[in-house]
Amino acid sequence: MNVMPPAGPLGSGPLPHYVSNAPFDPKAAEKLSPAQERIYLASQWQLMWIKFKRHRLALVSGAFLLALYLMILVCEVLAPYENQSRHTDFIRAPPQSLHIFDNGTLRSPFVYGYVYKLNLENLKREYTVDTNQVHPIRFFCSGDSYRFWGLFTADFHLVCPAKDGQMFLLGTDRLGRDMLSRIIYGARISLTVGLIGIFISFGLGILLGGLAGYYGGTFDMLTQRAIEIVHSLPHIPIWLALASVIPASWSPILVYFAITIILGLMDWTGLARSVRSKLLALREEDYVLAAQLMGARTPRIVGRHLIPGFMSHLIASATITIPKMILGETALSFLGLGLRPPITSWGVMLNEAQNINVVALYPWLMIPVVPVILVILAFNFFGDGLRDAADPYH
Amino acid sequence: MLLRYILRRLMIMIPTLLVTSMLIFAIMEMPPGNYFDTYAAEMAAQGERADLRQLEFLKKEYGFDQPPIIRYARWIGGFLHGDFGYSFEYQMAVKDVVGDRLYLTMLVSFCTIIFTWAIAFPIGIYSATHQYSWGDYGLTFIGLLGIAIPHFLLALVFIYFANVWFGLSIGGLMDPQYFNQPMSWDKFVSILQHLWIPVIIIGAGGTGSMIRSVRANLLDELQKQYYTTARAKGLHPRKALLKYPLRMALNFFVSDIGSILPSIVSGAELTAIVLSLQTTGPLLVRALQTQDMYLAGSFLMFLALLTVIGVLISDIALAFLDPRIRLQGGSVK
Numbered sequence: 001m002n003v004m005p006p007a008g009p010l011g012s013g014p015l016p017h018y019v020s021n022a023p024f025d026p027k028a029a030e031k032l033s034p035a036q037e038r039i040y041l042a043s044q045w046q047l048m049w050i051k052f053k054r055h056r057l058a059l060v061s062g063a064f065l066l067a068l069y070l071m072i073l074v075c076e077v078l079a080p081y082e083n084q085s086r087h088t089d090f091i092r093a094p095p096q097s098l099h100i101f102d103n104g105t106l107r108s109p110f111v112y113g114y115v116y117k118l119n120l121e122n123l124k125r126e127y128t129v130d131t132n133q134v135h136p137i138r139f140f141c142s143g144d145s146y147r148f149w150g151l152f153t154a155d156f157h158l159v160c161p162a163k164d165g166q167m168f169l170l171g172t173d174r175l176g177r178d179m180l181s182r183i184i185y186g187a188r189i190s191l192t193v194g195l196i197g198i199f200i201s202f203g204l205g206i207l208l209g210g211l212a213g214y215y216g217g218t219f220d221m222l223t224q225r226a227i228e229i230v231h232s233l234p235h236i237p238i239w240l241a242l243a244s245v246i247p248a249s250w251s252p253i254l255v256y257f258a259i260t261i262i263l264g265l266m267d268w269t270g271l272a273r274s275v276r277s278k279l280l281a282l283r284e285e286d287y288v289l290a291a292q293l294m295g296a297r298t299p300r301i302v303g304r305h306l307i308p309g310f311m312s313h314l315i316a317s318a319t320i321t322i323p324k325m326i327l328g329e330t331a332l333s334f335l336g337l338g339l340r341p342p343i344t345s346w347g348v349m350l351n352e353a354q355n356i357n358v359v360a361l362y363p364w365l366m367i368p369v370v371p372v373i374l375v376i377l378a379f380n381f382f383g384d385g386l387r388d389a390a391d392p393y394h
Numbered sequence: 395m396l397l398r399y400i401l402r403r404l405m406i407m408i409p410t411l412l413v414t415s416m417l418i419f420a421i422m423e424m425p426p427g428n429y430f431d432t433y434a435a436e437m438a439a440q441g442e443r444a445d446l447r448q449l450e451f452l453k454k455e456y457g458f459d460q461p462p463i464i465r466y467a468r469w470i471g472g473f474l475h476g477d478f479g480y481s482f483e484y485q486m487a488v489k490d491v492v493g494d495r496l497y498l499t500m501l502v503s504f505c506t507i508i509f510t511w512a513i514a515f516p517i518g519i520y521s522a523t524h525q526y527s528w529g530d531y532g533l534t535f536i537g538l539l540g541i542a543i544p545h546f547l548l549a550l551v552f553i554y555f556a557n558v559w560f561g562l563s564i565g566g567l568m569d570p571q572y573f574n575q576p577m578s579w580d581k582f583v584s585i586l587q588h589l590w591i592p593v594i595i596i597g598a599g600g601t602g603s604m605i606r607s608v609r610a611n612l613l614d615e616l617q618k619q620y621y622t623t624a625r626a627k628g629l630h631p632r633k634a635l636l637k638y639p640l641r642m643a644l645n646f647f648v649s650d651i652g653s654i655l656p657s658i659v660s661g662a663e664l665t666a667i668v669l670s671l672q673t674t675g676p677l678l679v680r681a682l683q684t685q686d687m688y689l690a691g692s693f694l695m696f697l698a699l700l701t702v703i704g705v706l707i708s709d710i711a712l713a714f715l716d717p718r719i720r721l722q723g724g725s726v727k
Contacts, residue, residue: 229410229417232652232705234697236660237678238421241694244682245424327544331664334546335679350547354668359550360557369547376542 048312051389058385061378068375072188079181080159080167082144083344087166087176089116092362093127095171095179102134110136111167124361135165171364174352182344183368189345191375193260194325198318200264205271206314210302212272213279223276227269235266239328243337252343259338263325274317278310312390320383323376330372346372399713403706410702415473418694419466422687433482452482469688473695479688483681488692492674496696499662499673501585502592503700506658507651509597510604515647518608523635525613533605540602545661548595549668556591592669596661600654604647611646615639645716651708656701663697 032040042050053059071078087093096111113133117126143160147153161167170179212223242262246255282288283306291301307314332338333347334354341348346368352358353365433449469479478488517537521530615621616639624634666675674693681690 225409225413228406229413232410232656232698232701233414234656234659234663234701237663237694237697240663240679240682241418241421241690244685245421323542331544331546335664335667337679337682350550353550356553356557359554363554363558366550366554369551372544372547373539373542376544377538380538380542 044312048386048389052385055385055388057381058388061381062385064378065375065382068187068191071184072191075184075188076146076148076154077156078158079178079184080143080157080161080169081178081181082146083182083185084177085144085181087168087172087178089176090114090127090166090168090172091176092125092174093166093168093172093176094362095364096129096166096168098137098169102131108136110134110162111165111169113165133165135162135167137167138162170367171362173349173365179349179364179367182349183346183371186344186346186349186368187371189256189339189343190326190329190347190372193256193263193329193345194322196257196260197263197267197325197328198322200261201268201271201321202314202318204264204268206275206307208268209272209275210279210307213276214283214298214302214306216280220276223272227273230266231269233266235328236331238266239263239332240335240337243332252340255339256343259329259332263328267321267325270321271314271318275307275310275314278313279306282306282309313387316383316386316390319379319386322383323379326372326375326379396713400710403709407702407706411699412470414698414702415470415695416466418691418698419462419469421694422691423462469691478692478695481681481686481689483684483686483689488689491677491689492692492696495672495674495677498585498671499659499666499675499697500700502589502596502662502666502671502673503655503658503704505589505593506597506600506662507655509593510600510654510658511647513597514601514604514608518605518643519612519635519640521605521609522612522616534609537602537605540598543598544664545595545599546664546668548598549592549665552591552595553669592662592665592671595665595669596658599661600658603654604650607646607650608643611643612639615642645712648708648712648715652705655704655708659697659701 039047039050052062076082093114093116096114098109098111100106100109102110112129112131113135114127115130117128118124119126138160139158141157141160142155143157145153145155159167168178168180170183172178173182208223208226212220239262242265243259246258250258279302288301288305291305296304329338329345330347330350333345334350336351336354339345339348349368350366353368359366472479476489478492480486481488481491484491517533521533524530616635618639621634621639624638625631629637662673663675663678665671666673667679670676674696678690678693680686681693
């Protein structure tokens with residue numbers, strides 16, 4: 001405490017000079033409460049996260065998708081059977097149901113075995129449940145051996161059927177392969193086709209839209225026309241035409257990449273359009289002029305100053321187009337023009353369900369429809385939530 | 395002013411179609427070899443000898459000994475006087491192979507658009523005027539399901555349940571005996587009986603997105619001051635809604651056709667394959683698989699033409715409705 005000098009009579013000496021010796025804090029007048037601080041000082045991404053969290057459905061969908069994408073990392077372990085392992089005694093067997101009560105006694109999960117009989121009148125395979133055969137399901141066990149991502153051989157599974165028993169929870173297909181395992185393996189292909197496709201269309205969209213928006217003039221005009229043309233074409237017939245060009249002799253992995261490129265090639269127009277219109281608005285801003293005056297080159301201004309400004313928005317709109325790609329792949333493979341059998345994708349599996357007679361007799365072949373719809377709904381909700389969160393004026 | 399706008403739009407259409415045709419021709423040319431090589435190889439595989447002289451003649455006839463540019467010029471030149479090339483597979487002019495199918499595709503697409511409008515409009519209005527009610531949530535969710543379920547899966551599910559529940563077989567666009575028959579009253583009735591199923595299936599996706607956009611646009615309009623003023627002056631709610639905000643929302647409604655039409659045509663093709671409709675879809679896939687390039691190319695060109703003209707019509711309709719567009723002379727988007 002500094003001691004004030006004794007005040008003299010009025011006008012006799014200098015006024016007392018007060019100095020506070022509390023530490024200097026320039027923001028003392030506008031102190032933020034902790035709650036305000038969290039919002040005012042948050043980065044753009046943190047703000048998005050806060051807004052995104054409020055959208056319950058989007059959050060759940062996001063978690064669901066995240067779980068699926070984590071699942072495809074280890075699908076060999078999760079699937080009870082190996083992808084291509086065939087059970088010739090159980091061709092087109094209907095789904096088995098999981099039980100935990102056997103004659104009124106509780107026991108670990110199990111399935112009842114099947115008795116197979118060929119109906120000689122209509123040559124239909126008939127499976128009847130035999131409650132004497134009890135196949136308890138094993139957990140953390142060794143079953144079919146597989147090559148993990150094609151790298152090393154292993155046989156560890158999360159769940160396996162009983163030794164010498166079966167477990168076809170979703171039935172089997174034409175070759176006696178377990179549908180559930182194939183759906184799990186198919187996720188690896190079906191879910192990544194859209195992602196790689198979106199990278200391609202994202203790159204094309206940013207590049208072309210960015211150049212058109214920043215340079216304007218003839219290039220802009222040409223890009224605009226190109227966008228209009230691609231946009232006005234019916235996508236699926238063009239996809240079909242492009243897919244039919246892929247030579248039959250290509251290896252599955254090449255076909256896979258060709259399909260993703262085809263999907264990406266038709267899809268960049270929406271992104272290019274939004275990049276262009278954003279750039280047209282942003283390039284008039286003062287900070288762009290400042291950067292130009294300081295000698296920054298065009299690629300730096302576009303890439304460093306302009307694009308990051310609406311990157312979040314772009315990602316959100318890209319998310320909404322992923323389902324379109326997944327559907328595109330499913331449709332192409334369903335018609336037999338997309339991915340081909342050694343590859344397992346949901347579309348390839350649905351290819352078997354193309355015939356109405358087959359569908360009527362073996363309806364479980366349509367089950368891959370369920371994950372397709374779930375994933376597309378989830379992407380729609382997730383994308384909606386992201387878009388709302390990325391919009392700063394909302 | 396309106397006339398000039400229409401002329402301008404027509405002028406833009408020509409280069410669009412020209413570039414589209416080049417694109418399609420390039421895609422058709424891309425696979426190595428041509429139909430004749432495939433055919434000769436197939437015959438050889440079956441142990442038969444193809445008539446090489448006939449093949450050579452056909453090759454010459456269709457310009458396969460000349461550079462692609464010339465073939466392209468002949469193909470596109472033919473379009474101008476109604477010659478769409480020759481289908482190698484069917485050994486007929488493309489025009490005869492296509493026949494009724496193109497009209498049926500147009501019929502299905504047209505009915506689908508009408509269906510989409512008829513369903514989406516009232517639902518969109520209901521959703522917007524009852525925002526956040528249970529009805530709104532339910533209808534929005536159903537619309538979203540329509541978007542999420544791909545056409546061909548919906549078609550499969552439809553077939554399955556029609557078979558299981560009603561014992562019906564719902565494939566086809568008419569009873570088989572009418573196909574390739576001249577139009578008659580019975581055929582017309584038969585088509586109408588079959589038409590509603592593909593129309594519902596194809597329309598589901600478009601209806602879903604249409605409901606969303608009607609709802610969003612109408613909600614925007616309902617928040618504007620002119621609407622509040624109209625209500626404050628005592629205008630009956632229904633009249634206030636129908637007279638002003640709805641007319642504004644109608645513009646988006648018309649212009650949206652431009653963006654959903656390509657997806658309707660796409661969906662029509664796929665659904666046609668699953669339901670084995672006698673439209674262009676199944677034939678297109680077959681032609682693509684056998685490299686019957688003129689048939690496939692002309693098909694793709696027809697589909698592109700169909701969408702481009704559809705978009706043109708919606709743009710012109712919009713110009714009629716909305717003076718701002720024809721006065722500025724700009725395009726819709």
